[in-house]
Amino acid sequence: METFKIGNPVTASARTILLVDMNAYFASVEQQCNPALRGKPVAVCGEGRTVIVTASYEARAFGVKTGMTLPEARQICPGLIPVQGDLDKYIETSLRIHKILLNYTDMVEVFSIDECFMDVTATQHLFGGALNIAREIKAEIKKEFGLLCSVGIGPNRVVSKIAGKMHKPDGLTVLNKENIPKIFKNMPVEKLQGVGIGPRVAEKLYFIGIKTAAELGEAPVQLLKSHFGILGRIYKAIGMGLDDTPVAKYGDEKPVKSVGHSHTLAADTADINVIYSYLLMLCEKTGFRLRGYGLTARTAALYVRFSDFTGFSQRKTFKHYFDSGEEIFKCAKEIFSSLLPLKKEVRLLGISTGNLSAAAGQSFLFEKDERKRKVTSAVDEINTKHGDFTVKPALLITAEKFGILERCGIISTRIWKK
Amino acid sequence: MPAEKINEKIKAGVVFGAAGPVPRWFTWRKKKILVTSVNYKWKSTDGKAVLLHFAVSADSGNYEISFNRDSMEWKLLKSEIL
Numbered sequence: 001m002e003t004f005k006i007g008n009p010v011t012a013s014a015r016t017i018l019l020v021d022m023n024a025y026f027a028s029v030e031q032q033c034n035p036a037l038r039g040k041p042v043a044v045c046g047e048g049r050t051v052i053v054t055a056s057y058e059a060r061a062f063g064v065k066t067g068m069t070l071p072e073a074r075q076i077c078p079g080l081i082p083v084q085g086d087l088d089k090y091i092e093t094s095l096r097i098h099k100i101l102l103n104y105t106d107m108v109e110v111f112s113i114d115e116c117f118m119d120v121t122a123t124q125h126l127f128g129g130a131l132n133i134a135r136e137i138k139a140e141i142k143k144e145f146g147l148l149c150s151v152g153i154g155p156n157r158v159v160s161k162i163a164g165k166m167h168k169p170d171g172l173t174v175l176n177k178e179n180i181p182k183i184f185k186n187m188p189v190e191k192l193q194g195v196g197i198g199p200r201v202a203e204k205l206y207f208i209g210i211k212t213a214a215e216l217g218e219a220p221v222q223l224l225k226s227h228f229g230i231l232g233r234i235y236k237a238i239g240m241g242l243d244d245t246p247v248a249k250y251g252d253e254k255p256v257k258s259v260g261h262s263h264t265l266a267a268d269t270a271d272i273n274v275i276y277s278y279l280l281m282l283c284e285k286t287g288f289r290l291r292g293y294g295l296t297a298r299t300a301a302l303y304v305r306f307s308d309f310t311g312f313s314q315r316k317t318f319k320h321y322f323d324s325g326e327e328i329f330k331c332a333k334e335i336f337s338s339l340l341p342l343k344k345e346v347r348l349l350g351i352s353t354g355n356l357s358a359a360a361g362q363s364f365l366f367e368k369d370e371r372k373r374k375v376t377s378a379v380d381e382i383n384t385k386h387g388d389f390t391v392k393p394a395l396l397i398t399a400e401k402f403g404i405l406e407r408c409g410i411i412s413t414r415i416w417k418k
Numbered sequence: 419m420p421a422e423k424i425n426e427k428i429k430a431g432v433v434f435g436a437a438g439p440v441p442r443w444f445t446w447r448k449k450k451i452l453v454t455s456v457n458y459k460w461k462s463t464d465g466k467a468v469l470l471h472f473a474v475s476a477d478s479g480n481y482e483i484s485f486n487r488d489s490m491e492w493k494l495l496k497s498e499i500l
Contacts, residue, residue: 088471
């Protein structure tokens with residue numbers, strides 16, 4: 001999920017914002033695909049030893065949560081049915097849902113794969129008002145996909161998001177200046193998760209005697225600033241239900257800030273050849289995506305999760321920009337070398353690149369570099385036409401023999417290339 | 419029973435309507451399987467090829483089949499025999 005940011009807490013002119021939030025999205029899609037799963041506790045996860053990505057409401061009733069391992073979830077829900085997720089299916093469904101939303105306004109901002117903001121201020125009169133739009137959207141999504149969503153309506157993004165989270169599944173909640181004071185009076189601050197108040201902030205707020213959203217809005221800004229710094233003012237605005245952040249137009253995506261992949265290994269291992277082979281695979285995928293976006297990176301970050309679930313992460317910024325899998329791999333290896341000799345077996349590897357800059361179509365002084373670039377372009381062309389890793393470095397065979405799970409990472413390029 | 423990956427070519431009987439192809443039956447391992455409902459459909463890509471996926475039910479179980487728009491091939495990707 002994306003981190004929620006709030007703009008200047010200044011009351012903007014009256015706006016009507018909708019938040020459309022798909023309920024238990026991935027699990028609900030799977031229940032639609034397979035009627036035998038309907039009404040049953042379902043957990044969508046990756047292949048092999050991954051964690052739960054989302055759970056159906058039937059599973060949530062047992063306490064199954066995102067991020068649990070399957071054995072953990074099965075302890076509290078023995079009848080849990082694991083289903084391997086299929087991101088293509090979810091992305092394609094999202095894109096089709098966006099088309100429904102775009103029938104009402106072009107101010108549709110994709111907040112995450114299962115959430116969209118809509119600014120219907122200028123168009124609501126054409127459709128009988130915001131409430132009617134919300135009802136129609138819910139009905140259309142249910143008819144087209146059999147899926148349920150919750151819609152929150154409010155004067156800004158923060159309030160519509162709070163409204164959208166209030167009643168699930170299948171909720172429709174309107175918050176306005178008449179009912180906000182009453183609702184905020186009884187709303188615990190931990191319910192503001194998702195609009196910028198995380199569990200730690202909520203805990204700290206409790207510590208200083210602020211227990212409800214209304215109390216947060218009424219708290220002296222100096223008190224909040226003394227505990228939370230510059231964020232204090234923003235937290236106060238949230239408590240007052242103020243936010244003037246605009247809803248972006250559909251297609252105006254924020255620029256990509258980082259590109260990376262992670263992968264849970266088929267089994268824990270301390271075999272350095274296997275680890276490097278997986279690492280190269282992740283770096284090749286990352287490089288392929290970077291080049292696809294026309295970007296180069298200067299920072300590489302490595303994340304390693306060990307068999308005991310402890311983790312290591314380190315980032316390094318280099319003087320030069322890079323976009324090839326080989327170069328990213330070189331950086332990743334450099335970071336990884338600080339862990340050698342390995343004391344624990346590795347469970348998961350993740351690589352991420354940052355400090356991104358538009359690739360300038362660089363030409364190389366030395367022939368061998370130019371040759372490498374040409375080879376990379378040719379390989380990209382083949383893999384784009386025939387599928388990922390049709391042509392690949394020989395070292396990847398080690399990882400393939402060890403077992404590569406079908407989908408490496410959970411981000412597809414398709415979400416960006418509508 | 420969990421879904422099993424199959425990934426085998428199949429023959430399919432399909433109605434090409436306004437909303438695109440709708441599978442009515444397919445043969446797999448010499449058995450003709452009548453599709454009783456198409457539960458869900460979506461697209462994916464394999465390189466440049468566009469694949470249409472169908473989650474379908476039959477009396478014998480639930481299946482995922484796909485149609486490659488480039489090669490015009492049908493495949494049974496997954497099966498969950500009841």
